[in-house]
Amino acid sequence: MISETPQRRTKKDVLAEFRQAEILAAAQGVFAEKGFAGASVDEIAQAAGVAKGTIYLYYPSKRDIYFAALREGLSALAAKTQEKVWGAETLHDKIRAYVETKLRYCDEHRDFFKIYFAELGNMVTQHETRDSGFEKVFLDQVALLEDAIRLGESLGEARDLPARYVAFAIANLTRGAVTQRLVGWTEGSIEREVELLVDLAWKGISSQ
Amino acid sequence: MISETPQRRTKKDVLAEFRQAEILAAAQGVFAEKGFAGASVDEIAQAAGVAKGTIYLYYPSKRDIYFAALREGLSALAAKTQEKVWGAETLHDKIRAYVETKLRYCDEHRDFFKIYFAELGNMVTQHETRDSGFEKVFLDQVALLEDAIRLGESLGEARDLPARYVAFAIANLTRGAVTQRLVGWTEGSIEREVELLVDLAWKGISSQ
DNA sequence: TGAGCTACTGACTGTTCGGTCAGTTGACTG
DNA sequence: CAGTCAACTGACCGAACAGTCAGTAGCTCA
Numbered sequence: 146m147i148s149e150t151p152q153r154r155t156k157k158d159v160l161a162e163f164r165q166a167e168i169l170a171a172a173q174g175v176f177a178e179k180g181f182a183g184a185s186v187d188e189i190a191q192a193a194g195v196a197k198g199t200i201y202l203y204y205p206s207k208r209d210i211y212f213a214a215l216r217e218g219l220s221a222l223a224a225k226t227q228e229k230v231w232g233a234e235t236l237h238d239k240i241r242a243y244v245e246t247k248l249r250y251c252d253e254h255r256d257f258f259k260i261y262f263a264e265l266g267n268m269v270t271q272h273e274t275r276d277s278g279f280e281k282v283f284l285d286q287v288a289l290l291e292d293a294i295r296l297g298e299s300l301g302e303a304r305d306l307p308a309r310y311v312a313f314a315i316a317n318l319t320r321g322a323v324t325q326r327l328v329g330w331t332e333g334s335i336e337r338e339v340e341l342l343v344d345l346a347w348k349g350i351s352s353q
Numbered sequence: 354m355i356s357e358t359p360q361r362r363t364k365k366d367v368l369a370e371f372r373q374a375e376i377l378a379a380a381q382g383v384f385a386e387k388g389f390a391g392a393s394v395d396e397i398a399q400a401a402g403v404a405k406g407t408i409y410l411y412y413p414s415k416r417d418i419y420f421a422a423l424r425e426g427l428s429a430l431a432a433k434t435q436e437k438v439w440g441a442e443t444l445h446d447k448i449r450a451y452v453e454t455k456l457r458y459c460d461e462h463r464d465f466f467k468i469y470f471a472e473l474g475n476m477v478t479q480h481e482t483r484d485s486g487f488e489k490v491f492l493d494q495v496a497l498l499e500d501a502i503r504l505g506e507s508l509g510e511a512r513d514l515p516a517r518y519v520a521f522a523i524a525n526l527t528r529g530a531v532t533q534r535l536v537g538w539t540e541g542s543i544e545r546e547v548e549l550l551v552d553l554a555w556k557g558i559s560s561q
Numbered sequence: 562t563g564a565g566c567t568a569c570t571g572a573c574t575g576t577t578c579g580g581t582c583a584g585t586t587g588a589c590t591g
Numbered sequence: 592c593a594g595t596c597a598a599c600t601g602a603c604c605g606a607a608c609a610g611t612c613a614g615t616a617g618c619t620c621a
Contacts, residue, residue, distance in 0.1 A: 182390035266474015317529025
């Protein structure tokens with residue numbers, strides 16, 4: 146009996162996790178298409194193939210679904226970016242790793258990125274977003290670059306510049322490029338775009 | 354009688370314009386603080402010091418107020434930027450003019466910029482925005498830079514690069530810097546920030 | 562002074578939608 | 592097969608809110 150309880154519990158949890166993931170995926174699609182305000186819980190339920198009540202068995206509110214969708218994609222992206230940047234040797238390669246990871250990830254997770262960038266925009270007006278520990282994840286990404294640049298400077302790879310500003314600049318360059326792809330203003334191979342962006346950034350910061 | 358009608362009409366129009374502007378200013382404040390969805394028409398009315406019904410005497414819908422607020426600031430910004438960029442001689446000065454105008458304007462019209470950037474973010478998810486002739490104004494700004502860069506290339510000021518990409522890059526750099534200021538991640542004098550950004554961009558694109 | 566007119570008001574309406582909960586289904590057990 | 596239980600359902604509720612319109616205030620002009 147004592148040994149059975151944890152087993153059943155696990156089985157139940159697996160099912161619950163499956164449902165949660167199912168709902169989350171549906172929600173991501175709907176939010177990406179209509180934005181937070183434009184999406185209704187009924188729509189999400191329909192997309193997930195369940196009744197509205199079921200949604201509320203797994204998430205306490207609409208906002209929670211939204212943040213869950215955001216958090217899921219965001220932490221995966223952050224982890225991947227960190228891995229790639231840390232794995233690169235030189236500053237040049239680190240910058241390429243940063244830009245490339247974001248651009249590729251965007252191509253594979255368009256829905257997530259739509260939500261992500263819409264939310265970044267809303268952070269300016271809606272304060273709620275900023276208190277959700279979500280600002281931090283974004284700033285951590287910048288810090289990743291900042292550290293790399295500091296290191297590069299000390300090794301003489303880059304000229305002496307305020308690392309924080311430069312890190313923001315590269316992050317902004319990348320964010321813009323991704324946005325333009327999402328909106329359809331830019332086309333062409335990712336490789337070429339990465340090349341161009343890294344080239345620009347590198348010329349801007351390298352010590353000759 | 355025939356000569357009186359246009360006079361009275363003018364007087365009436367002046368009053369109407371005044372009210373419109375009054376409402377618009379109030380709306381800008383409310384939208385900047387709460388975003389489109391978060392703002393209610395009642396709130397705007399209260400901020401403007403009029404009853405809700407009055408709002409609807411001057412604007413047909415909430416969306417229309419929003420777009421009016423956006424359009425007003427946007428066309429002023431676009432005009433000013435164009436003037437400054439066209440007024441500059443060299444490519445280097447044109448880029449500085451672009452960056453500086455935006456950063457200064459942001460400082461003076463924070464409310465407008467909050468709405469502007471929130472909307473740029475929402476353009477990714479909400480298609481309505483994209484059909485409102487509003488996308489064009491943004492792209493025109495980029496085209497301004499693009500032309501300058503093409504000219505600079507032909508004069509040997511800049512190395513040979515796809516002008517459109519570079520124009521987007523500078524626009525993104527600027528947009529990011531302004532966003533960071535709005536959110537409070539960056540401080541310090543505008544002059545210094547302009548210097549840094551232009552320096553980075555220029556090193557990136559100049560022909561040695 | 563009072564008739565006419567227009568800018569303005571704010572209570573009201575219809576609708577949308579987040580969230581609830583009494584009831585149903587179906588799997589499992591003894 | 593009957594009984595139990597948990598996952599699931601969807602009609603329902605109440606709040607929020609965009610937009611309306613009958614009524615008021617106050618100015619103008621005869």
